[in-house]
Amino acid sequence: MKRTFDAIVVGAGPAGSSAALTMAKSGLSVALLERGAFPGEKNMFGGVLHRLTALEEYFPDFWNQAPWERHIVKKNLSFMTPGSSFSVSFDNEEADTPPYNGYTIFRPKFDNWLAQEAVKAGATLLNRSTVDDVIREDGKIVGVTLLRDGAELRAPVVIAADGVLSFTAKKAGLRQGKFSTENQGVCIKALIDMPKEVIDDRFGLVREQGASNEIVGNSAGVRGGTFLYTNYDSLSLGMVLELGSLTKTDKTPYDLLNNIMEQPQMSKLLRGGKLLEYSAHLVPKGGYDMIPELVGDGIMVAGDAAALCIITGLNLEGINLASQSGVLAGKAAIEAHKQQNFSKQSLAVYKKMLEESYVLKDLKMYRRTPQMLHNDRIYNQYPELICGVMDEIYRIDGTPKETMTKLLLRKVKETVGLKNMLADVYSGWRAL
Amino acid sequence: MKINLDEIFDYTSFNVDRDPHIKLDEQICKICDQRSCVNCCPARCYTWDEEKQKMTFVHDGCLECGTCYVVCENDAFTRWRYPRGGFGVCFRMT
Structure with missing residues (x-):
């Protein structure tokens, strides 16, 4: 099989389908490749789908169209030890009216829905299509081959939205070496x-x-x-x-x-x-410093493939960043078609738009957070400290009570250590 | 309620390909002193036989998460790719 398109999108997840939808709406012929039997079949996440502002242009009443489970009104943060748990809960009426801030979803349903919307707009969805390699001519990426008896798809621009390990980006030379x-x-x-x-x-x-x-x-x-x-x-x-x-x-x-x-x-x-x-x-989860080269000659990288994820402990964002990056990559491809120029310099407009959007601004702001989260005390001593203090505050056992200051100081010394705590508060403040 | 990987085929669906999508160089695994794949793989696909000094990878229940690709320090894979289109794990809900 040999076919030619205006653009090829590798991966029909939120980034890929957002890109395909954007390009198809403007009249480009788009191949949307999915390695599963249907989009979403291979997708899972440990998260909440946040409001997709990038897609509101296409779905002004997103909540009436997308398949979702529940909309989030209540956020709990807990510190847990083997026998106790301390929670802070934020229950918000404001979050109970559309546009909802976040949803729980099933990926096989949601990703399939979004891909089908791209199909409705004119994209060609090719299921059961695992990409084997990129096709390179004169140093430019001009298509991909599939793991299916030598099938070959060609387009002047390829968007790699094939997820966290992105072999497409790797084969195009945009991601070097091993992951840490x-x-x-x-x-x-x-x-x-x-x-x-x-x-x-x-x-x-x-x-x-x-x-x-x-x-x-x-x-x-x-x-x-x-x-x-x-x-x-x-x-x-x-x-x-x-x-x-x-x-x-x-x-x-x-x-x-x-x-x-x-x-x-x-x-x-x-x-x-x-x-x-x-x-x-x-x-x-490496944040800003883990982002690969975002553009090359004839290729752009979006979503998890570009490591666009924010994990701060309080916020876990991924799909919203993926879909925003997909839309921007799609817009860059449309522009490149207008100019008939698919060089790295021409596609750099994608990177520029990402930098101007909340995606790279937020990732830059949280640049220090991954390092802060490499602190083992967060996962051991702090939950012990918090639950230990609560236990002593509430416990009535016939012994006289300490002042709060004394109790806190003693508990901090027993668990985290005073010096560590001061250092952690400082680095936590800088990171968040 | 407990996750028991002996019963993984009862709750996660797979369309198993005959041709494994991951292949190991046994000689590299033999001299590896980390073997992080054994405990890190969430589907328990890797087992180390101390007696035979042999690493076995079974691709049938692979969740295609990518963990082994990242934790293997010696790049022991002679092949690491995703399954051919339509094969492998099939999430229904999740």
Whole structure:
């Protein structure tokens, strides 16, 4: 098979489909390649779909069109030890009216919907198409070959939106060498069946309101965090574990997740649930400094392939950045077609637009955060400190109480250490 | 409730390809002193046999997450790619 298009998009995830939709709407012929049997089949995430401002031009009433589970009105942050948990909860009426700020979604449904919208706009979706290599002529990328008896697709511009490992970007020479284990996290997730009414009662929700819970601690010292999200009638429980830290232990991701499931406060929330599906994927968590070359001759990189992810502990953003980058890459390709110039210099407008958008501005602002999160005390001593202080504040055991200052100082010395704490507060302040 | 990987085919679907998408150079695995793939793989696809001094990778239940590609320090792969189109893990909901 040999076919020629105006543009090829590798990967029908949020970045790829946003790019394909943008280009197809302007009349370009677009091939959208998906290695699964349908878009979304290979996709999982440990997150919430945030408001997709980049797509509001195409879907002004996104919430009426996209398939979602619940919209998030309640955000919880918890510090957990093996036997206790301290939570802060923010429940916000403002988040209960459209445009919603965030949704829980199922990726096989959502990604398929977005890809089909690109098809409706005129894009050609080619499922079961794993890219084997890029085609290079005179140093320019002019197409891709598929892992399917020598099939060849050609276009003057290729958008690599093939996810975190992006072999397309690598083969085009935009990403060098090996990934650092500190820059990658493995996300594992258990989907748990639970009746809607039980979820509503347990999490204090009505109608299609949803809750998200981010949890720090009880990860056996491995750097990472736990998340628990409410879907319509199921829960998503998972962890993101930094690979650099995981390789230094003999712990397995599933044992760590099983350990969380058995933690007393967590097991109360999961009681009666039944495991429906288990999934895993890498998350690029290195932030700004991990971003590869974004453009080359005839090629642009978008989404996870470009490491456009923000993980601060409080905010976990990915799909919104992916879709924004996809739209901008699409716009750059449209411009390149107008100029009939697909050189690196011409496509650099993509990088410029990304820099002017919130995507690279936010990634730059949180540039120091990944380094800050490489602090092991966050995952061990701080949850112990917080839960330990709460325990002593509430405990009545017939002994006289200490002043709050004395209690805090003693607890800090017992767990984190005073010097460490001051250093951490400083670096935390700088990083966030 | 517990994740038991002996039962992974009960809750995650796969369309297994005959041809593995990941292949190892056993000689490299033999002299590796890290073997991070064994504990880091979330699907327990890698097993090290101490007696036979042999690393085994079974691609059937691979979740295609990419962990082994990143944690392998010695680049022991003679092949690491995603499965051919339409093969491999099929998430239904998640």
